[in-house]
């Protein structure tokens with residue numbers, strides 16, 4: 001039985017999505033209209049934050065948020081290396097110098113200790129990634145004395161205690177790329193913050209550095225969430241909690257069916273409610289396991305085998321940072337197994353059986 005790496009589908013929502021897209025076409029407003037405004041309000045309310053600013057994608061969101069937080073060219077920004085490349089790319093595009101910090105390979109997230117080891121008097125911000133749907137210890141990181149940006153691209157709907165990821169840092173960024181827990185039908189992103197000034201600057205930066213389309217105060221970006229994507233997101237946002245519950249159910253099924261005998265299972269950070277954007281295990285022979293699963297038509301994939309501090313474009317920043325043993329271990333051993341809102345108990349059994357035979 002084939003099991004796909006992404007076990008989610010929007011099929012059930014297609015009639016309603018087609019309808020709202022037709023409504024946007026009929027309405028004739030395509031950029032910064034009522035759908036974007038309503039989605040910004042609804043997503044901010046869902047997260048428990050004061051402001052949401054819709055932008056073109058999750059990468060621009062990082063650049064815009066860092067600049068809105070006051071990062072200037074040449075400032076150091078502490079970032080994990082074990083993340084999707086866009087985290088660091090977003091910081092470099094803001095003019096910042098990334099300084100790599102390590103992660104805890106059990107949670108795949110940064111910790112106050114790993115961040116502190118990378119901080120210098122030139123550190124102007126920290127980017128903490130809520131990786132794979134886990135939540136980094138943002139409240140503890142805020143004690144370190146510089147603004148904390150949550151890269152929450154992979155953690156829409158996750159919680160730490162009674163608060164949502166995205167409402168924990170000085171600002172947060174989201175991606176609504178189609179494979180994300182809260183997807184749209186193309187590119188889309190958001191900057192979220194409680195800070196009125198950060199929100200005002202983010203709004204300005206997403207529109208060419210202008211507040212009124214006449215006077216251009218800064219060199220900014222053309223990076224807006226569009227009306228079509230906002231309309232789609234307004235249909236799908238009410239589904240997010242149910243979808244995340246289904247993902248947690250699949251993670252529980254993996255545990256119940258004994259996957260832990262064959263691989264190290266993902267660990268929610270203390271106090272975190274994980275949303276399993278990806279279900280990532282660790283295994284000493286991860287590529288062999290991937291090949292064994294693929295021979296049984298089961299999707300499995302390593303995402304960051306070459307972490308950002310070793311990528312050609314961004315390796316040049318690496319020497320300034322500390323050693324990264326947790327990153328090296330995670331990069332070598334991680335493997336994403338099938339996950340999604342529609343992963344059946346039978347599929348979970350098939351994956352566990354595949355791991356059992358692939359581990360011998």
Ligand SMILES: Cc1ncc(COP(=O)(O)O)c(C=O)c1O
Pocket residue numbers: 057058059060083084086087129151153154174175176177187188189
């Ligand atoms: C952790 C992380 N940060 C940033 C991004 C960038 O988002 P986007 O693809 O919308 O630019 C992604 C998306 O894949 C991501 O996973």
